[in-house]
Amino acid sequence: MWLLVVLLSIFIVAVAFLLFYLLRPIYRPLFLRDLYDSHVVVTGGSSGIGKELARQLLHEHGARVTILARNQQRLDECRQDLTPNDSDRLLCLSVDVGGSYADVQNAIEQACHHHGNRPVNILINNAGVFYAKTIDETTPDEFEQMVRINYLGAVYCTKACLPSMRHLGSGRIVLVSSQAGQLGVFGYTSYCATKFALKGLAESLQMELARDNIYVTVAYPPDTDTPGLIEENKTKPRETQLINETSGVLSADEVAKKIIVSARQGSFACWYGINGFLLACLTSGAQPVTSVLELTCQCLLAGLTRLIIVRLLNSFYAIARRRTM
Ligand SMILES: NC(=O)C1=CN([C@@H]2O[C@H](COP(=O)(O)OP(=O)(O)OC[C@H]3O[C@@H](n4cnc5c(N)ncnc54)[C@H](OP(=O)(O)O)[C@@H]3O)[C@@H](O)[C@H]2O)C=CC1
Numbered sequence: 001m002w003l004l005v006v007l008l009s010i011f012i013v014a015v016a017f018l019l020f021y022l023l024r025p026i027y028r029p030l031f032l033r034d035l036y037d038s039h040v041v042v043t044g045g046s047s048g049i050g051k052e053l054a055r056q057l058l059h060e061h062g063a064r065v066t067i068l069a070r071n072q073q074r075l076d077e078c079r080q081d082l083t084p085n086d087s088d089r090l091l092c093l094s095v096d097v098g099g100s101y102a103d104v105q106n107a108i109e110q111a112c113h114h115h116g117n118r119p120v121n122i123l124i125n126n127a128g129v130f131y132a133k134t135i136d137e138t139t140p141d142e143f144e145q146m147v148r149i150n151y152l153g154a155v156y157c158t159k160a161c162l163p164s165m166r167h168l169g170s171g172r173i174v175l176v177s178s179q180a181g182q183l184g185v186f187g188y189t190s191y192c193a194t195k196f197a198l199k200g201l202a203e204s205l206q207m208e209l210a211r212d213n214i215y216v217t218v219a220y221p222p223d224t225d226t227p228g229l230i231e232e233n234k235t236k237p238r239e240t241q242l243i244n245e246t247s248g249v250l251s252a253d254e255v256a257k258k259i260i261v262s263a264r265q266g267s268f269a270c271w272y273g274i275n276g277f278l279l280a281c282l283t284s285g286a287q288p289v290t291s292v293l294e295l296t297c298q299c300l301l302a303g304l305t306r307l308i309i310v311r312l313l314n315s316f317y318a319i320a321r322r323r324t325m
């Protein structure tokens, strides 16, 4: 008798799991309804984190996506990879986001027009360049390029998308910073500054948008396995590499996934792993509160995270002092 009950229970659980799995295509769109057919602009969407964001948004959330990046050949390849059947749900436009504001504005207008005059529901400012070099090795031109693309690019795209978001009465703006936007790191004098700048931008912006039902998210990924990182590693000082290893390397897939979740929830900070969590507590400063649980952790862990970072800084400074040359 008991054996029968146990076998029956196992059978019921197995059938439930099978149904749960088989019915995924039907119930998933119900949960993801809020992104289905919405218009998401991903800057720097032709490579790495941006490409993965575009892929997930298109294929897992049913969104309409516009990718902005410069290199036309890379955009064409990306289009082939993401939509081999040439769907009109993906638009790839060549524009330098850190170039002229008029060009960016024009690209955003074109994007809205292409997607049936849908305003931009979510803007993900992800385009970025990074050269890991000390201040002596970084050229003035590289400093300027990083400020233009990493900072001004985000300002221009945000400014161009805001009027239509305001008109719609809702929206999300994501700024892809980095853990190097939360603490200064050897070899990132130019890069860190542009990533710190995004937090200042985000805090002021969120205050200005308080009445508009538009939420700002800042993402702080650690090293992420992308073509950009492979390029960066070619010139990365050993010191920078050793410091970055503290937080390990993530896949672009993991990084993109949490950016999408955080943007949907309207969380102000998007962090990764235990180091990311502790850094987010340590650097929460005067940022807006979007989760009571996070606020509780920030208050309770303030002293402890400061002690942890001072301990770590000692080891980072030891690495920096050992430099020979
Ligand atoms: N990979 C990592 O370790 C980490 C990355 N980040 C940040 O994540 C973002 C993406 O990084 P990742 O995926 O590695 O980068 P990749 O180098 O792999 O890709 C960068 C993308 O940005 C585009 N881009 C660069 N400059 C411009 C520009 N002026 N106008 C428009 N598009 C531009 C590139 O296309 P094109 O050159 O054709 O314009 C490309 O599509 C960056 O902001 C980076 O700082 C944060 C933490 C860690």
Ligand SMILES: CCCCCCCCCCCCCCCC(=O)[C@@H](N)CO
Pocket: 130, 178, 179, 180, 183, 185, 221, 222, 223, 224, 229, 232, 243, 244, 245, 246, 247, 275, 276, 278, 279, 282, 305, 306, 308, 309, 312
């Ligand atoms: C109390 C808190 C403890 C937390 C530990 C902090 C560890 C610091 C590690 C710094 C990692 C910086 C990665 C930058 C990645 C990046 O942006 C480049 N790859 C360029 O793209």
